[in-house]
């Protein structure tokens with residue numbers, strides 16, 4: 001199929017010589033006519049993609065007056081999901097006598113969202129803030145990216161890392177010799193060859209779609225449409241849907257202008273948080289207060305876990321109102337950095353007070 005010539009419907013996954021080596025042909029050939037079910041799925045996804053891409057907030061209305069509606073809407077949302085900065089003292093009251101455990105998402109939380117996923121670097125100031133906070137509180141990065149890739153961005157060895165939406169967790173453990181040994185937990189390890197196949201396949205099949213980027217996140221393949229013209233979104237969706245049909249053991253989730261294909265297992269960022277709390281001996285809600293900061297739909301799984309366990313706080317990073325299971329909010333990564341600095345200041349003050357008493 002020649003995407004450039006504008007063929008509107010993708011009905012068959014291109015079957016190249018290279019792909020024939022990794023996927024049996026009978027698996028790849030699809031019916032030339034998409035079924036009604038396919039149409040419904042594709043339309044549903046495109047609708048969801050449009051809804052999750054609201055038009056950017058305009059500073060002024062059409063008559064050059066400030067866009068009061070947008071600000072009002074945000075403020076009334078903040079009444080339900082208050083700023084973690086203005087509610088800092090309240091959060092710390094709950095932290096009294098408890099150890100804070102910190103969970104941080106990466107993209108959109110520690111780094112700003114940018115067009116090119118490879119360029120989503122963290123500022124030096126943010127790295128310093130995370131480094132400081134990790135001196136006082138056990139801190140983990142929980143990301144949709146592969147563990148290696150997110151480590152390349154963060155570059156802090158003192159943190160715990162959960163990559164691939166929590167499907168790849170490294171927890172340093174003190175071994176019997178008192179030496180630190182790395183303990184790897186990969187609940188979807190048997191999916192690795194399949195994910196590799198899917199990655200190679202999607203790279204090949206979407207290469208005619210301008211702006212489309214396929215990222216290998218080890219236990220998850222991310223198909224970015226941020227830079228794809230909206231009229232071509234249906235092509236992206238159809239390729240991803242075809243993959244989901246060929247591989248029923250995989251599922252598709254939506255992120256920020258990204259469709260992600262991952263193993264259909266009962267595991268997500270929420271489960272990863274529970275796993276980390278257990279591994280680090282931090283399950284007692286009387287003595288531990290977990291705080292999870294994230295911006296994405298996938299972070300909602302972690303917010304839900306904290307809510308259900310009634311043991312900590314989810315903080316959603318968003319500058320627009322969103323439905324969320326988080327209790328507090330922060331507008332953007334710069335507010336996240338301010339919150340981390342407040343945590344450090346609070347801890348330092350607390351230590352000083354303890355010394356004086």
Ligand SMILES: O=P(O)(O)OC[C@H]1O[C@H](O[C@H]2O[C@H](CO)[C@@H](O)[C@H](O)[C@H]2O)[C@H](O)[C@@H](O)[C@@H]1O
Nearest residue numbers: 106107113114115117120143144222226256258
């Ligand atoms: O769980 P996260 O650490 O938030 O990772 C989620 C996905 O983040 C990245 O994509 C998002 O950020 C990109 C860079 O700002 C942006 O270009 C893209 O549109 C966003 O979806 C990352 O590239 C994905 O692999 C992660 O799954």
